[in-house]
Amino acid sequence: MSLKKKLASSKNKNILDISVLWISQFGAVGIAFFTQLLLARILKVEDYGSFTSAINIVTILGGAAAFGAGSNWLRAFGVEGWKAHRWVRPTIKINLIIASIVIVGLLVSTYYMSVSDSTKILTIIFISILLSLTFSTAAEAVYQLEEKYQKLSLLKFSVQGLRFLVVLIASFIGANLLFIGIGYAFGAFILIYVYFRIIKRLYKRKVELKGHAPYGNRTINDIPSIKTAFKYLLPYGSTIVFYSIYFQSNIFIIGLMSGEESVALYNVAFTILNVIYLFPTTFYQSYLIPKVHRWGENNEEKMSLLFKQGSKIVLTIGIIIMLAVAGCASFVVPLLFGERYAEASLILMLLSITIPFRLLCNNLGSILVTEKHVVKKAYYQMTGAIVSIVLNVVFINLWGVYGAAFATIITEFIVMLLFIIGVNSYVPAIKNHKWKNTKKFTNLLLVTTLLVVYYFYVLSNNVTTFGFFIPILVIGLFLIYSLVKLIKNDLIISVKKLLL
Incomplete structure (x- = not known):
């Protein structure tokens, strides 16, 4: 194939990849938006506020527990190639440790929060969402490293798809706030299972790393300690946490100060x-x-x-x-x-x-x-x-x-x-x-x-x-x-x- 044809093919692939992501995202956005419309209409204003407050809290904390794992894998594999596999295991351990600390802290602090009982109950139920968010970016990073954008799109779509299904069922049967909360939690457990299966492929080196040669039989040494890995994750983890705070914390503060x-x-x-x-x-x-x-x-x-x-x-x-x-x-x-x-x-x-x-x-x-x-x-x-x-x-x-x-x-x-x-x-x-x-x-x-x-x-x-x-x-x-x-x-x- 001539250089000109290769360049044209590369451009067409770029356009196709972007198109796939945007089309699927358009569907996910549409469903997410319609889900919010249904929630706002079938719930009382106060209940919708409680639901929003609870899911906002676990979203911020889930981002903190993820601690930039996906972004760090993209960075590491982009620079080191297969040598970056040494970061996978300690990263997962750090995610589990932070998630455990965050969940214990959330359970304790929820009791003392000056919010409604509905918000407190939903916050506890939504711990499963916190866990799914802990591993979501890492699972997405696997598909990004493979440049499998269609599967990545489907994975992102499934999050909103499951939630929409719950709210749709609730609107038909006239279910209450608790039913919707439990439905969201059940959907999160399904996603946790899917995320672990995807991450497991990278853990076992059964992925096609784009831009790099196949893994083969190479040996990867120099596995970093938890402390070293934490320092490596810290810059990206910090950006995720700080971004979540300045982008979403106002909803939590409004709940505490205005109801x-x-x-x-x-x-x-x-x-x-x-x-x-x-x-x-x-x-x-x-x-x-x-x-x-x-x-x-x-x-x-x-x-x-x-x-x-x-x-x-x-x-x-x-x-x-x-x-x-x-x-x-x-x-x-x-x-x-x-x-x-x-x-x-x-x-x-x-x-x-x-x-x-x-x-x-x-x-x-x-x-x-x-x-x-x-x-x-x-x-x-x-x-x-x-x-x-x-x-x-x-x-x-x-x-x-x-x-x-x-x-x-x-x-x-x-x-x-x-x-x-x-x-x-x-x-x-x-x-x-x-x-x-x-x-x-x-x-x-x-x-x-x-x-x-x-x-x-x-x-x-x-x-x-x-x-x-x-x-x-x-x-x-x-x-x-x-x-x-x-x-x-x-x-x-x-x-x-x-x-x-």
Whole structure:
């Protein structure tokens, strides 16, 4: 086969892999979203808040117990090849140790939490979900190392598929909150069994490691101790924990300070944002990260393209989505979730401001995920976690559930700035980047953010005077014109350079 044909075949495979991931993710997102719709409609607002609080707690703790196992395997095998198999056994031991400590701590602390009895009972039931999350990323990493994206997609889809099945049955038979909780727990046990079977294949070296020769009969020595492995896992484990804290802890804090009803309102907006975030997250975590680990070692050109072209793409897309979400929130939320959740539309409007920040962080964070820079990424996300907790406590006390939205906006902005500084300061391929080329993108982001804030002010104060909506209309039309021009002149070219 000629070089030209090989390149064409490689490009087609890349497009096919991305398409498979996104199509399956679209199905998973659709089911996850519809599951939340059903939950919000069949449960009381307080019960939905209790359910959300409980699953939020175990999700954060499950991420802590996983401690970056999957990410570390991707890093280790990307750099060391089959020699990285030495990290598998100690990593699993560390996961089991941390999970045990977390579960004991959760059981003890749940008794003293100032939350409803329903939240406490569900939290205990959802320990099985905590365990499934402990090993989910490790199992997914096995398929990523093999580049079996169809199986990876099915694995991710099954999580939401099982939950949807439980809620669907509950809606037909009129089951209560406890039935749904037990159903979720049963689904988690099924996933734990599947995850262990997948991890066992890697443990026994019965996998096809992409980009490396078959295992053969080679001997792997130098098995690290638990202490050594923990130090190796620490940077990636820290990023997962800190990310979970600044991304999700506000729901837990809202529950403690404002009650389950406020949690339910915030979670409706949070659910819609999660639908949006899953698409870029799938692309970066499932498809791009394994490649970035290889590029970080020997391909500065690809890293430079990922920063320059990738940042343009995500900022443009982020601004478009922010405008769409903010513009539609006031009538979409009541239409989907019912009038009792109408207030969530204002929360969603505020949170839409974070969309460009988060998408840019996804892009920059993928660059900082390599072994050379992951410690810096952990420090940046630790800063975000601290800022998030402090701001949430202060702002929720001042403005209730809206305070949590303002705290999220500021936290996401600070983390984005830290990522920009880190990439520009420490990644060799990007140090000489000319920032004047991005001025039009940042100006557009600023104008769009101010427009959304103004729109929130108008709606939250029940202003109906037509004069207040004229600036929104004029600036909105200007932004649409600017975005169309930007897509034509920059976005299409950037996509071609990055993906092809």
